[in-house]
Amino acid sequence: TQHKDLAGVHLIVTAGPTQEPIDPVRYITNRSSGKMGYSIAERAHKRGAEVLLITGPTGLPAVDGIKTINIKTCEEMLEQVRHNFEWADAVIMAAAVADYRPEYVSEQKIKKDDDAIMLKLVKNPDILEQLGKIKGNKKLVGFAAETEALYENAKKKIDKKNLDMIVANDVTEKGAGFEVDTNIISIIDRDGKVTKYPLMSKMQVADAILDRMLDILK
Numbered sequence: 001t002q003h004k005d006l007a008g009v010h011l012i013v014t015a016g017p018t019q020e021p022i023d024p025v026r027y028i029t030n031r032s033s034g035k036m037g038y039s040i041a042e043r044a045h046k047r048g049a050e051v052l053l054i055t056g057p058t059g060l061p062a063v064d065g066i067k068t069i070n071i072k073t074c075e076e077m078l079e080q081v082r083h084n085f086e087w088a089d090a091v092i093m094a095a096a097v098a099d100y101r102p103e104y105v106s107e108q109k110i111k112k113d114d115d116a117i118m119l120k121l122v123k124n125p126d127i128l129e130q131l132g133k134i135k136g137n138k139k140l141v142g143f144a145a146e147t148e149a150l151y152e153n154a155k156k157k158i159d160k161k162n163l164d165m166i167v168a169n170d171v172t173e174k175g176a177g178f179e180v181d182t183n184i185i186s187i188i189d190r191d192g193k194v195t196k197y198p199l200m201s202k203m204q205v206a207d208a209i210l211d212r213m214l215d216i217l218k
């Protein structure tokens with residue numbers, strides 16, 4: 001890949017899971033390690049972009065030169081992404097944002113007095129969908145983590161969230177998706193054109209996504 005081909009580009013990248021609290025000691029989350037989002041942030045920075053990384057809790061070390069905002073919940077991520085949206089030319093949402101959160105957060109640790117308890121979950125706001133409504137000339141790149149009907153579901157998300165492209169990964173495939181250092185992706189553009197990629201490291205996947213983003217930014 002060419003050297004500083006992303007110079008001048010202001011890019012927001014989101015990474016990691018969100019944590020949705022149940023009580024002071026418990027939360028709901030998912031398997032995202034942050035590796036995919038961090039790889040994108042790192043490669044974009046190396047290629048000259050100004051990167052703002054907004055990340056849920058991960059075990060990953062901060063990357064030198066990348067401004068990083070740490071959040072926990074979907075609502076905190078939404079707030080930070082919206083707050084910085086004006087500055088950005090493009091947003092890449094690699095974060096695995098929780099779709100639901102507990103309706104009430106117990107102020108005290110829940111006791112194990114009952115044999116069964118109910119936890120009511122309510123829908124979280126959809127960050128990309130909100131951005132899709134106010135995007136103007138900005139470019140929006142989503143991910144689709146699917147376990148079935150990969151292309152069909154990914155294409156629906158492009159329309160629903162008004163995206164410029166979506167990176168679809170079938171998270172049931174070996175070497176793809178959560179936690180591992182590799183991924184197997186397809187990039188789908190607004191016209192529905194699908195480009196399939198072989199198994200690659202998340203750094204290589206990041207470069208492939210950034211190449212395509214650069215094309216649509218031009």
Ligand code: PMT
Nearest residue numbers: 032033034035036093096126127128142143144145178179
């Ligand atoms: O972190 P790793 O361990 O490296 O794993 C990488 C990954 C599997 C998390 C990553 O490749 C990936 O697929 N990220 C998106 C996961 C996801 O939440 O997919 P989704 O299909 O549920 O969501 C679709 C898109 O909408 C995503 O870009 C998501 O960030 C966004 N979204 C989802 C929910 C929500 N409330 N707001 C959103 O903006």
